[in-house]
Each structure stands twice: as structure tokens, then as C-alpha cells.
Amino acid sequence: MKLIAEPYMLLTITVGMYWITKLLQNKTNSVLLNPILITIIAVICILKSAGITYDTYHEAGKYIEFFLKPSIVALGVPLYLQLSKIKKQVMPIVISQLVGSIVGILSGVFIAKWLGASKEVILSIAPKSVTTPLAIDISSSIGGIPSLTASMVVMVGIFGSVAGFKILQLLHVKNPMSRSLSMGTAGHGLGTAQAMAISQRFGAYSSMGLILNGLFTAILTPIILAMLGLI
Numbered sequence: 001m002k003l004i005a006e007p008y009m010l011l012t013i014t015v016g017m018y019w020i021t022k023l024l025q026n027k028t029n030s031v032l033l034n035p036i037l038i039t040i041i042a043v044i045c046i047l048k049s050a051g052i053t054y055d056t057y058h059e060a061g062k063y064i065e066f067f068l069k070p071s072i073v074a075l076g077v078p079l080y081l082q083l084s085k086i087k088k089q090v091m092p093i094v095i096s097q098l099v100g101s102i103v104g105i106l107s108g109v110f111i112a113k114w115l116g117a118s119k120e121v122i123l124s125i126a127p128k129s130v131t132t133p134l135a136i137d138i139s140s141s142i143g144g145i146p147s148l149t150a151s152m153v154v155m156v157g158i159f160g161s162v163a164g165f166k167i168l169q170l171l172h173v174k175n176p177m178s179r180s181l182s183m184g185t186a187g188h189g190l191g192t193a194q195a196m197a198i199s200q201r202f203g204a205y206s207s208m209g210l211i212l213n214g215l216f217t218a219i220l221t222p223i224i225l226a227m228l229g230l231i
Contacts, residue, residue, distance in 0.1 A: 004050050010060035017042045034162050036190055040154070078196070079211075082204035093181065097209060100185040101216035104129035105224050108152075119230060124148040127221050128156050130214040131188040138221050142231055153188065160187025161194040177205050184209025 004010070021035040047057055079086070086093065108125040117125070124144035127135045132153050139149035164183050173179055183191035184206035192210050196203030225231045 004046070004052065007060040007063075010052075010057055011063055013046060014039060014043055014060065014064065032162070034158060036154075037158050037162065040158075078200050078204040079207045082201060086204070086208060089177065093177075093205075093208060094212065096178075096181060097185060097212035098216055100182075100209070101129075101213050101220055102224070104185070104213065105217060105221055109225070109228065109230070120145060121148065122230060123225065125152055126225060127217055128152040129186060129188060130217045131210060134214045134218060138218055142222055142225060154190075156186070157188055157190030161190040164191055164194065176202060180205030181209040184211075185213045188213070 004013070018035050018039045021033060021038040024030075025033040025035060043057070046052075047054070105126050108128050109122055112122045112125045120143070123142050124139055124146075125148075126142070126144070127138035127149060130138070130153070132150055135149050135153045136146045138144075139146045160183065164187050165179065168179050168182060173182070180195050180202045183195045183202075187194065188210050192203065192206040195206035222231065
């Protein structure tokens with residue numbers, strides 16, 4: 001048990017579990033075998049059975065966390081390769097992301113209020129639809145609970161990556177740009193990873209959705225919450 005508690009061993013277990021699940025998903029093509037979801041469940045079970053605290057695991061997790069921000073920057077590569085096509089559709093993209101950002105903020109706030117959540121929880125949920133580093137920064141600046149925000153972001157991302165394309169299919173959304181932007185807006189990094197697995201074009205538009213939604217959410221969250229009298 002002492003060996004398992006070592007940071008590099010925990011890091012190896014986490015990456016190894018993700019890699020194995022990714023292989024299984026590629027072979028079975030099952031959306032239920034989501035590598036992020038299965039890895040989270042497996043790691044929680046291992047930590048609980050071995051009696052390892054979250055603080056101990058965080059020593060290993062910080063190495064993965066370090067690459068979150070550079071990975072977002074790396075999404076600019078497929079975006080650059082599709083830049084000529086994106087330029088021709090700037091206005092529809094910007095307007096759709098502006099609306100998506102507002103809906104993302106308001107939906108979380110109103111549902112949380114309807115369910116009787118405390119003010120602190122509502123503030124933590126408001127930036128749920130952007131990637132983790134941005135969401136944590138927004139949450140900290142408006143008085144939310146960053147750890148709760150991070151959990152919400154992961155749950156939203158997992159749901160988006162597992163069910164996003166299926167929901168769009170049920171709603172008869174067939175346009176590749178619309179589908180990709182929706183995944184980036186609602187599913188942020190995990191949704192974009194799912195889009196990237198389909199094609200570089202899907203990944204590029206999804207990256208654009210992720211970036212613009214993150215930018216609009218960072219700007220609009222404090223303004224909307226202030227208008228609602230929450231901050």
C-alpha cells in the first residue's frame with residue numbers, strides 16, 4: 001500500500017487506466033467506455049480501497065494539472081489550419097458563442113436557485129461550461145468554491161463528451177460546424193477531444209467554440225451575476 005501511495009505510482013496508475021480504457025473504446029466504439037469517466041471511477045475505487053487521501057493523490061495529479069493550460073494553447077494548431085474557412089463565417093460563430101455563453105451561465109444559475117442552492121454554490125456553478133483552468137479562475141474571482149467548480153466542469157464535460165453528439169443527432173443538427181461548435185461550447189475540453197477524434201475540421205471548430213465561450217464567460221459571468229444581485 002505504501003508503494004501505491006507514491007506520487008509517481010499514482011500517476012502511472014492514472015495514465016495507464018486512461019490508456020487501457022482508450023484502447024477498449026477504440027475497439028468497441030462504445031460511448032459508455034469514456035476514458036475520463038472510467039479512469040475517475042477506477043482511481044476513486046483504488047484510493048478508497050488503499051486508504052489514500054486526496055491530498056496524497058494531488059501530489060501526483062499536479063503533474064497532469066500542469067499540462068492543462070498548455071494543452072488549451074495547443075488547440076490553436078488545428079484552428080490555425082482551418083483559419084481561412086473560419087474567417088468566412090466569423091459573425092455566425094461569434095453570435096452563436098455569445099448566446100451559448102449567456103445560456104450556459106443563466107441555465108446553471110436558475111436551475112441551482114430553483115433547487116434551493118446557497119449563494120456560494122450558485123456562484124460556483126455559474127462558470128461550469130468552460131475549461132477547468134478558466135472556470136477555477138472565474139469562480140475564485142466571484143466568490144465561488146473553486147473545487148466545486150472544478151467538479152462541475154468535469155461532470156459537464158463528461159456528459160457532453162458521452163452524450164453530446166447523440167443529443168445533436170436526436171435534434172437533427174447535421175451541419176458539421178454547428179455540431180462542432182456546440183461540443184466546444186457545452187463540453188469544453190472533453191467535448192473538443194471527442195470532436196478532434198472525428199476529424200481535424202471538427203476539432204478546429206470545437207476549439208473555436210471552447211475559446212470563444214471561455215472568453216465570453218470570463219467577461220459576462222460577473223456582469224450577469226451582478227445584474228441578478230448575486231455579487
